[in-house]
Amino acid sequence: xNDVAHDEHRRQLLREMLRIRRFEEKSAELYTQEKIRGFMxxxxxxxxxxxxxxxxxxADDAVVSTYREHGHALVRGIPxxxxxxxxxxxxxxxxxxxxxxxxxxxxxxxxxxxxxxxGGGLPLAVGLALADKLQGRARxxxxxxxxxxxxxxxxxxSLNLAALWKLPVLFLCENNFxxxxxxxxxAQSQPDLHLKAASYALGAEVVDGMxxxxxxxxxxxxxxxxxxxxxPYFLELRTYRFSAHSMFDAQLYRDKAEVEDWRRRDPxxxxxxxxxxxxxxxxxxLARMEAEIAAEIAAAVAFAEAxxxxxxxxxxxxxxxxxxxx
Amino acid sequence: xxxxxxxxxxxxxLARALADDERVLVFGEDVGHNGxxxxxxxxxxxxxxxxxxxxxxLNEALIAxxxxxxxxxxxxxxxxIQFSGFIYPTVDQLVNHAGRLRNRTxxxxxxxxxxxxxxxxxxxxxxxxxxxxxxxxxxxxxxxVVVPSSPARAYGLLLAAIRDPDxxxxxEPARLYRAVKEEVADDGEAAPxxxxxxxxxxxxxxxxxxxxxxxxxxxxxxxxxxxxVSAEVIDVATLKPLxxxxxxxxxxxxxxxxxxxxxxxxxxxxxxxxAQLAEHGLLNLLAPVRRVAGYDTVMPLxxxxxxxxxxxxxxxxxxxxxxxxx
Ligand SMILES: Cc1ncc(C[n+]2csc(CCOP(=O)(O)OP(=O)(O)O)c2C)c(N)n1
Ligand SMILES: [Mg+2]
Numbered sequence: 327x328n329d330v331a332h333d334e335h336r337r338q339l340l341r342e343m344l345r346i347r348r349f350e351e352k353s354a355e356l357y358t359q360e361k362i363r364g365f366m367x368x369x370x371x372x373x374x375x376x377x378x379x380x381x382x383x384x385a386d387d388a389v390v391s392t393y394r395e396h397g398h399a400l401v402r403g404i405p406x407x408x409x410x411x412x413x414x415x416x417x418x419x420x421x422x423x424x425x426x427x428x429x430x431x432x433x434x435x436x437x438x439x440x441x442x443x444x445g446g447g448l449p450l451a452v453g454l455a456l457a458d459k460l461q462g463r464a465r466x467x468x469x470x471x472x473x474x475x476x477x478x479x480x481x482x483x484s485l486n487l488a489a490l491w492k493l494p495v496l497f498l499c500e501n502n503f504x505x506x507x508x509x510x511x512x513a514q515s516q517p518d519l520h521l522k523a524a525s526y527a528l529g530a531e532v533v534d535g536m537x538x539x540x541x542x543x544x545x546x547x548x549x550x551x552x553x554x555x556x557x558p559y560f561l562e563l564r565t566y567r568f569s570a571h572s573m574f575d576a577q578l579y580r581d582k583a584e585v586e587d588w589r590r591r592d593p594x595x596x597x598x599x600x601x602x603x604x605x606x607x608x609x610x611x612l613a614r615m616e617a618e619i620a621a622e623i624a625a626a627v628a629f630a631e632a633x634x635x636x637x638x639x640x641x642x643x644x645x646x647x648x649x650x651x652x
Numbered sequence: 653x654x655x656x657x658x659x660x661x662x663x664x665x666l667a668r669a670l671a672d673d674e675r676v677l678v679f680g681e682d683v684g685h686n687g688x689x690x691x692x693x694x695x696x697x698x699x700x701x702x703x704x705x706x707x708x709x710l711n712e713a714l715i716a717x718x719x720x721x722x723x724x725x726x727x728x729x730x731x732x733i734q735f736s737g738f739i740y741p742t743v744d745q746l747v748n749h750a751g752r753l754r755n756r757t758x759x760x761x762x763x764x765x766x767x768x769x770x771x772x773x774x775x776x777x778x779x780x781x782x783x784x785x786x787x788x789x790x791x792x793x794x795x796x797v798v799v800p801s802s803p804a805r806a807y808g809l810l811l812a813a814i815r816d817p818d819x820x821x822x823x824e825p826a827r828l829y830r831a832v833k834e835e836v837a838d839d840g841e842a843a844p845x846x847x848x849x850x851x852x853x854x855x856x857x858x859x860x861x862x863x864x865x866x867x868x869x870x871x872x873x874x875x876x877x878x879x880x881v882s883a884e885v886i887d888v889a890t891l892k893p894l895x896x897x898x899x900x901x902x903x904x905x906x907x908x909x910x911x912x913x914x915x916x917x918x919x920x921x922x923x924x925x926x927a928q929l930a931e932h933g934l935l936n937l938l939a940p941v942r943r944v945a946g947y948d949t950v951m952p953l954x955x956x957x958x959x960x961x962x963x964x965x966x967x968x969x970x971x972x973x974x975x976x977x978x
Binding site: 363364365415423424425426428429442443444445474475477478479505506507508512513514574578579635636638641642645 | 681682685686687689707709710711712713714737738741775776777778779780781947948949950952953954955956959960
C-alpha cells in the first residue's frame with residue numbers, strides 16, 4: 327500500500343469505528359422510545375475489534391457472530407438501514423423482522439447470524455469450514471464469541487475438532503472481561519484465554535483489542551495462515567464494553583473507576599489522536615465524516631420507520647419448506 | 653402479611669429453604685453477586701454466603717450435571733437457568749441421568765434436585781428468551797414438572813419442589829414475575845405437588861391452564877360470566893405427574909373443556925390432557941375438547957407476540973363455539 331492509500335485506509339478504519347459508535351448511540355435512544363424492544367446489547371467500547379478483524383477478511387469469507395452484533399453486521403457490509411429495520415422488527419429488515427437485534431442474518435455477505443445462545447455459533451463455524459474444506463474452497467469461516475463462551479462445552483468441542491481436522495476457522499474471542507455480571511477471573515481456571523486455546527494445538531495469540539491497527543494486522547496474518555491450509559487460528563482480543571451488558575443492567579458487578587480507566591483507552595479517541603499526530607486527520611475531515619455518518623443513520627431510521635409489519639397471516643410461515651424457491 | 657410479586661415469592665421461598673435446611677444449595681449463572689437476571693436470588697449470597705449461593709461460569713449442561721451429583725450425595729441443589737431457551741443443554745443430563753437415577757439403582761440413589769427457569773413469553777423478546785419447553789420434560793419419566801401461576805403458589809410449590817425426593821423442573825412464568833402482587837405468608841408451608849387447583853367453580857365449561865395462562869383463563873371466565881356462562885378454572889400446577897382425576901371430575905360436571913397452553917400446539921401437555929379426557933371422560937362430554945395454544949412456529953419478535961400468545965378473548969370465543977353443540 328502506498329502512503330496515500332495507507333492514509334486513506336486508516337481514515338476508513340476510524341470512520342467505521344465511528345459509524346458503529348453513532349449507530350449504537352442511536353439504538354439506545356430508540357430503545358428508550360420503545361421503537362426497539364426486547365433485549366439489546368451495545369458494542370460501545372469494542373469497536374476496534376469488529377473493525378480490525380472483519381475488514382481484514384475477504385468478501386466470500388463467512389462471519390458467525392453473537393447477540394452483540396450490530397457493529398459486526400455494519401462492518402461486514404450489511405446496509406445500516408437493513409440492520410435498523412431488523413431491530414425495529416420490520417419486514418424490510420435483513421431477517422425480515424423476525425430476528426431483531428440478536429439475530430441479524432444476511433446471506434449476501436455470508437453473515438451467518440447473530441446468535442443469542444452463548445457459544446452457539448462455534449459449532450456452526452466449524453461446519454461451514456468443513457464444507458469449504460470438503461469442497462476445495464480456500465475460504466475462512468470467522469467466528470466471533472465472548473469470553474463467556476469459553477466456559478461452554480461447545481467451545482471446547484469446536485476447537486478440538488477444528489484443530490484435529492485442520493479446518494479453516496478463525497476463532498475471534500472478544501474478551502471484554504465480563505460475561506454479564508461475572509468477571510472473567512471468577513469464571514475461568516485459566517483467564518489467559520489464548521493459553522487455554524493453545525492447548526488444543528492451534529495457533530493462538532493475544533491482541534490489544536483497543537488498538538485497531540494491531541487487531542487488523544493480527545487478523546490478516548491469522549486469516550492468511552488459515553486460508554493457506556494451516557488449520558484454525560485463535561485470537562484473544564482484549565477489549566472492554568463501556569455500556570451496560572444489555573438495556574437492563576444496573577452494573578453492580580464492576581466499579582465506576584474501572585470503567586473510567588478503560589474509557590481512557592477508548593479505541594476511537596486513541597486512534598483519532600494517533601491520526602491527527604500523524605497529520606492524516608484534521609477537524610474538517612472529521613466533521614465531514616461525522617456528517618456523513620449522521621446522514622446514513624438518519625436515513626436508516628427513516629427507512630425503518632417507513633417499513634411494514636409482517637402480516638399476522640404469515641405467523642406460521644417459514645417453519646417448513648414452502649416448495650421450490652420461486 | 654406482605655403483598656409481594658411472584659419473583660419476590662420465589663426469592664422468599666429460596667431464602668426460607670436455605671434457612672431451614674443446611675443441605676440446600678443455590679447456584680447458577682449470575683445468581684450470587686448479581687442476584688440473578690430477574691433478581692430471583694437477590695440478597696441470598698450476602699445472607700447465606702458464597703459456599704451455599706454460588707455463581708457458576710456459563711455451562712448449562714454442567715449446572716444440571718453437578719446438581720445430580722450433589723443430590724445423589726444427599727444435598728438439595730436448586731439451580732437456576734437464566735432463560736427457558738438456554739435450558740436445552742440440560743436436557744441431556746436431566747433426561748439421561750436425573751430422571752433415571754432412582755430407577756436405574758432400584759431406589760438406592762435418588763435425585764432430589766430442582767432446576768428453576770423463567771418460562772414463556774410476554775416480555776417482548778423473541779425465540780430463546782420466550783419459549784415454553786415444558787413438554788420436553790413432561791415427556792421424560794422420572795422428572796416432575798411444576799409451573800406456578802401466582803406469588804402464593806410460587807412460594808408454596810417451590811418449597812414443595814425443594815423438599816421433594818425426586819428431580820423437579822420448576823418453570824416460572826417470566827411475564828408474571830412482576831405483573832401482580834399477592835399476600836404471601838412466609839410460613840414455610842409447602843403447597844401440595846401432583847394436584848390441580850380449582851381456582852373458580854363453574855357449571856358450563858372447564859378451563860384448564862397453567863402458568864401465565866391461568867390469568868387468561870380467569871379473565872375469560874370473568875368475561876363469560878358477564879354473558880351468563882359459568883366457567884370453572886383449573887390451575888394444573890404440576891404438569892407431570894398429572895392429576896387427571898381433578899380434571900375428569902370437573903368435566904363430568906361441566907361437560908365441556910378448553911385446555912389453554914402457551915407452548916406450540918402439537919404434542920404439548922394439552923394433548924396429553926385431551927387424550928386422557930378422550931380415554932376416560934368421553935361419555936361426559938357435550939362437545940369436543942378444544943385446545944387454545946401457541947402456534948407451531950418459533951416465538952416471534954414483539955410485533956407478532958400478541959398474535960402468538962393465547963389470550964382471554966381467544967379462550968372465550970372457543971367456549972362460545974363449544975356452547976353451540978349442546
Ligand atoms: C447458553 C446461554 N446461556 C446464558 C445466556 C445468557 N447470557 C446472555 S449474554 C451472557 C454473557 C455472555 O458473555 P460473553 O460471552 O463474555 O459476551 P459479552 O456479553 O461479554 O459480549 C449470558 C450469560 C445465553 N444467552 N446463552
Ligand atoms: Mg464478555
